[in-house]
Amino acid sequence: MSEWLQIDEEGxxxxxxxxxxxxxxxxxxxxMEEGGQVITPYFEGRFPxxxxxxxxxxxxxxxxxxxxxxxxxxxxxxVGWIVDTLRRKVHELVVFYINQGAARQIAFNDHIVRAFxxxxxxxxxxxxxxxxxxxxxxxxxxxxxxxxxxxxx
Amino acid sequence: MRRIAFVIxxxxxxxxxxxxxEARRTAERLCQAGLPVEVLTTCVRDLRADWGLNYHxxxxxxxxGVMVRRFPVRKRDRAAFDxxxxxxxxxxxxxxxxxxxxxxxxxxxxxxxxYIGKHQDEYIFIFIPYxxxxxxxxxxxxxxxxxxxPCLHDESYARMGVFRQMFTWVQRLIFLSPAEMxxxxxLYPWVDEVAVLIGGGVDTDFTADGEAFRHTYGVTAPFIxxxxxxxxxxxxxxxxxxxxxxxxxxxxxxxxVLIGGGALPVEVxxxxxxxxxxxxxxxxxxxxxxxxxxxxxxxxxxSFSLVLMEAWIAGTPALVHAGCAVTRxxxxxxxxxxxxxDYSEFEACLDLLLSHPxxxxxxxxxxxxxxxxxxxxxxxxxxxxxxxxxxxFR
Numbered sequence: 060m061s062e063w064l065q066i067d068e069e070g071x072x073x074x075x076x077x078x079x080x081x082x083x084x085x086x087x088x089x090x091m092e093e094g095g096q097v098i099t100p101y102f103e104g105r106f107p108x109x110x111x112x113x114x115x116x117x118x119x120x121x122x123x124x125x126x127x128x129x130x131x132x133x134x135x136x137x138v139g140w141i142v143d144t145l146r147r148k149v150h151e152l153v154v155f156y157i158n159q160g161a162a163r164q165i166a167f168n169d170h171i172v173r174a175f176x177x178x179x180x181x182x183x184x185x186x187x188x189x190x191x192x193x194x195x196x197x198x199x200x201x202x203x204x205x206x207x208x209x210x211x212x
Numbered sequence: 213m214r215r216i217a218f219v220i221x222x223x224x225x226x227x228x229x230x231x232x233x234e235a236r237r238t239a240e241r242l243c244q245a246g247l248p249v250e251v252l253t254t255c256v257r258d259l260r261a262d263w264g265l266n267y268h269x270x271x272x273x274x275x276x277g278v279m280v281r282r283f284p285v286r287k288r289d290r291a292a293f294d295x296x297x298x299x300x301x302x303x304x305x306x307x308x309x310x311x312x313x314x315x316x317x318x319x320x321x322x323x324x325x326x327y328i329g330k331h332q333d334e335y336i337f338i339f340i341p342y343x344x345x346x347x348x349x350x351x352x353x354x355x356x357x358x359x360x361x362p363c364l365h366d367e368s369y370a371r372m373g374v375f376r377q378m379f380t381w382v383q384r385l386i387f388l389s390p391a392e393m394x395x396x397x398x399l400y401p402w403v404d405e406v407a408v409l410i411g412g413g414v415d416t417d418f419t420a421d422g423e424a425f426r427h428t429y430g431v432t433a434p435f436i437x438x439x440x441x442x443x444x445x446x447x448x449x450x451x452x453x454x455x456x457x458x459x460x461x462x463x464x465x466x467x468x469v470l471i472g473g474g475a476l477p478v479e480v481x482x483x484x485x486x487x488x489x490x491x492x493x494x495x496x497x498x499x500x501x502x503x504x505x506x507x508x509x510x511x512x513x514x515s516f517s518l519v520l521m522e523a524w525i526a527g528t529p530a531l532v533h534a535g536c537a538v539t540r541x542x543x544x545x546x547x548x549x550x551x552x553x554d555y556s557e558f559e560a561c562l563d564l565l566l567s568h569p570x571x572x573x574x575x576x577x578x579x580x581x582x583x584x585x586x587x588x589x590x591x592x593x594x595x596x597x598x599x600x601x602x603x604x605f606r
Contacts (some may be wrong), residue, residue, distance in 0.1 A: 064564060073547060074543055
């Protein structure tokens, strides 16, 4: 049911945070069903929350480009059904070609979302490396200071 | 002080509808507060009646302590109106000539418009809602002096040139929710100077007996409540569809109970787990709120949503459609409910709410606090008094 979501029922309820968790869960679930890559983490990562939210939206929207047939009825008496039939045929033809383009767009969107996810994941993991570089820089500065002191003696 | 007149296409104690109920309840409350309030309306019975037919007698009657002046309507070309309205309902473009047909063949009472024009220095006119002939022609008769409660939705009518123009003729615009005011400011950028956020009033002192409702209607399982008109415009068919899919995916015993006017398709009515109780008396509606596990408001076109507020007063959490800026905003501001944009979110929200009673209780309590702090009648009446006392006319 909803074991995936831990709610602190004693604490303050934040509806927007609950909705973010629900959306993230759905996106992860979808990606896993598709055998795709799971984008993590969604929360409390090193980047602003807006970045994760946008990525989540992109994950959910990436394949929503198909165009459905939408033909409204003609109000014309007697010949209305002929107009409707013609309209439907023309719309079907247009939608056929649009959906071919949309399928390519979906594939492209998928690559982009996966590339961004991989990039963010890589950057998340490189947090340790950055800390090491900063520590080494501090060591170099300290050693430089000691060398300067020795040289002035 | 000038007399205050609510101008509305139809008026009566038993007329349903958000704007109609808002006008009636506000007029009565302001009257009880000692303000000189009247209602100016037509002789048409209600929204569903023939707008060219005088059902009530013209003249003055008193309804629940409020003086109501009824004026006769004129004949109209219903077919011409319906043809334009059909296009608008299906989001098709209409020409300026068709817009003129829309306002000319709308519900209209020349006698009412004449009365407004002649007495414009004696009244403060408050028109409600925006899209009817009584409002368009009435405001045109007292340009620069009218107040309008538009009850605005994001819909094709709101983008018509005639109504854009009408919004330039008002002195003040009264909004029922921040999201509605935001929508108006995005559609008509000049209105932020005349916009006033007042909100809708909610009866907060009712008592509700959930057990009595369950006993009367034989409902034993946890249930999702839908309260309101059962028609396509309220998105109730989406709720029924999602509920049936949820039942197919999940084994938990949850029911969908619907109260209010309108009818569901016969095959839905006989579906296990869906109970359509039809129109129920007021006290039983309150009892239904208290008995419900969750109130669901799937409508996309709300400018306030009274049922959401009443359910919160009964301590029941809400589930609303994310596509409705007004109800979603209420949930976000109150932390009193969740929202869904598609079936997956509907399913996840239901899973979460049904399996966490403490979360439901906390959401319900938050919602109740939100209503008590913002929409109690004494607060709303005070806001109206401040606005009306501050009005200046040339």
